Amino acid sequence: MFENFTAETLARIQFAFTISFHIIFPVFSIGLASFLAVLNGMWLKTHDETYLFLFNYWKKIFAVAFGMGVVSGIVMSYQFGTNWSVFSDKTGPVLGPLMAYEVLSAFFLEAGFLGIALFGRERVGNKLHMFAVSMVAFGTLMSATWILSVNSWMQTPAGYSINEVGQFVPEDWWQIVFNPSFPYRLVHMVVAAFLTTALVVGAVGALHLLRRKADVAARRMFSMAMGMLIIAAPLQILVGDFHGLNTLEHQPAKVMAMEGHYDSHPEGAPLILFGIPNPEEKRIDYAIQIPKMSSLILKHDLNAPLAGLDTIADEDEPPVAIVFWSFRIMISLGFAMLGLAIWSFWRRMRGKLYDDDWLKRAAIVMGPMGFVAVLAGWVTTEVGRQPFTVYGLLRTSDSLAPIAAPAVAVSLIAFIIVYFFVFGAGTYYILRLMNKLPTTSGVDMNDGPIRTAEKQIIETIHVEHKSDDQGEDRGILIIIYLGHHYHIRRTMLCHFRWL
Amino acid sequence: MFPSAKSEQDKSVMMNTIAPVWDGNETWLVMAGGGLFAVFPLAYAVIMPALYMPIILMLLALIFRGVAFEYRWRTVRWKPVWDFSFFAGSVIAAFTQGISLGALVQGIEVSNRAYAGGWWDWLTPFSLFTGCAVVIGYGLLGSTWLIMKTEGELQTRMRGYAKWLGIATLGFIGVVSIATPFQDPAYFHRWFALPGSVFSVLVPALLALCTWLLFKGLKHDKEAQPFLASLGLFVLSFIGILISFYPNIVPPSLTIAEAAAPDSSLKFALMGTIVLVPLILIYTAYAYWVFRGKVRPEDGYH
Secondary structure, rough: OOOOHHHHHHHHHHHHHHHHHHHHHHHHHHHHHHHHHHHHHHHHHHHHHHHHHHHHHHHHHHHHHHHHHHHHHHHHHHHHHHHOOHHHHHHHHHHHHHHHHHHHHHHHHHHHHHHHOOOOOOOOHHHHEEEEEEHHHHHHHHHHHHHHHHHHHOOOOOOOOEOOOOEEOOOOHHHHHHOHHHHHHHHHHHHHHHHHHHHHHHHHHHHHHHHHOOOOOHHHHHHHHHHHHHHHHHHHHHHHHHHHHHOOOOOOOOHHHOOOOOOOEOOOOOEEEEEEEEEEOEEEEEEEOOOOOOOOOOOOOOOEOOOOOOOOHHOOOOOOOHHHHHHHHHHHHHHHHHHHHHHHEEEHOOOOOOOHHHHHHHHHHHHOOOHHHHHHHHHHHHHOOOOOEEOOOOHHHHHOOOOOOOHHHHHHHHHHHHHHHHHHHHHHHHHHHOOOOOOOOOOOOOOOOHHHHHHHHHHHHHHHHHOOHHHHHHHHHHHHOOOOHHHHHHHHHHHHHHH | HHHHHHHHHHHHHHHHHHHHOOHHHHHHHHHHHHHHHHHHHHHHHHHHHHHHHHHHHHHHHHHHHHHHHHHOOOOOOOOOHHHHHHHHHHHHHHHHHHHHHHHHOOOEEEEOOOOOOOOOOOOOOOHHHHHHHEEEHHHHHHHHHHHHHOOOOHHHOOOOHHHHHHHHHHHHHHHHHHHHHOOHHHHHHHHHOOOOOOHHHHHHHHHHHHHHHHHHHHOOOOOOOOHHHHHHHHHHHHHHHHHHHOOHHHHHHHHHHOOOOOOHHHHHHHHHHHHHHHHHHHHHHHHHHHHOOOOOOOOOOO
């Protein structure tokens, strides 16, 4: 299927494919790790069992997502060498130590404390367990910091010199780590991770609310997620704007492709909302545009001149169509997220957050959109800096490893088959975990007659036990959830043993 | 060792002995890639394309192995699938690591700062042999680990396996050790001329000591000793390889000094290593300590 491709094209497809799969999982586990830390902290602080219940519920989903992130991440740490060895030789002195720091200060932290966070509450006690959960969350954020520093250096290289064999040699580590685009990219990405996770948590909460409106745990999830959204969605748009201005300063060609500006506009550039890029004729067909708006956004002046791709040599131009579209997908989703945030905020202010079924349906539809937006954003920034791996200094075509095309074709096919199989299965298991909320069926435990509650829960266990293979597990969760109702717990345990 | 489990309970116990720490262990493998990239970028840039097929195979195998830890608890119907993927993934990862090591010992053709061979160069009888050696050696580590972490009938069976795997591992170490000096005249020289010949005496002596500790531990039903002695065998084997290579990092022609990153990179990386590695060792040791002792069927959060 790949007979006519060059080794370079194949290697690029392979890298794009493996990193696109990989990025999904860290985005989710960065957000989820912090969410778990908050849930566990709230449980310890308030002794409200709903938090503990949610912690145990999301913990399992986190474990599966984290596992997929680890194994797809190992691939990345070797693929620089296997397929981009010239790049590795030249940039290793600068990027290698940053990656080593990522492993040393983040991966080990996450992995070392993950076992305790997942399995160790009984063994180490609440305080140390909380510490472990926090370290996992901190580790995911550290990891994001280092890897985004690496990526940003490739976009906006600084603090280096070039030695006699053509390697980049570090001169000033401060400038390398805190290169010009790094702070913007880091904040943009971390907020994206929180936003994406909030959308997923919100969708799961909404799904269960549609089924059982009074469910305490589903309400808590939905409320927390929508709360996160109203902070993160507007913030992300603001951060994205700053990031865009930074890109305009350092990588103007990328912004030209994003905007679809083939031509220069000496007297104020229009904002092209939609259109079909026509690379042959170097113009945007059927463009719907707002005059001078682009200059206003990018230069804060209606009449500011903006250069177009006609000022860039053809061989240095990024592929416009891909960047143009991916950028529009990201932006539209960003505003859809803002819309959902405002809608839920308005409902909350009215005291009707849990009553609006259309809000819940919208939240479910938006559930996976964070991932789509993240992928679209990365496509924009990575395709937008082509044809370079190190911007302006090292071309992608000069970065390649001396591997024959058939070898890359074989490995690419293997990656495609294995990734769809393995990560397809994992995604299915995550969705199945999300689909089932082994909870309280909405009975308010503090007020309702205990006998009713008891009966209902025992029925739940019966049903769950028969209907799926994790009934046992669910029973335990319900017992934990009801921990403070001593006599219920006793009856429950009797029944449980009987089951 | 996984297929030797006689019951579902055995499988779960075996899995749970490493479930809390596998992720940390695999991070060392990421460190191997990242560390090589940081400290010896040229070696990284030469070795990875040379070992393209075994490395990619190893990565794919590790995917199957890694996800099995979680997946097998999430399904009933497909549990056998993920149990098999755990076993097969582990064996293939071990085999390809052994092949990579063997291919590296045989030497990698370098010209003009790049790998200059073809994409099947790694495949030789010697590298296939070292592949088998690592599979058997990891089997020994696995069985002795299970002796330490389990009890009862499962532990007794592992003692039986460990004995035979121990003998086989030593056989492989013996054959590879004899064959290695003949892969390259330089290796021969390093082992049989001073100062290398000092090690030629020392390393086998220590190997003999570990062997004695291993079999004595197995005979006297010691819990941890067989595992620690097996680890010793591995450490010594790697020291042996280092002696053969020195002063090269990629035989036959790329030296450690040539492949090393510039001083400014090494200094920066060293600072972090000095501070962070002891910390990592402390909390990794703590994690092992938290999950110390025997694993029982009722453990685990699943």
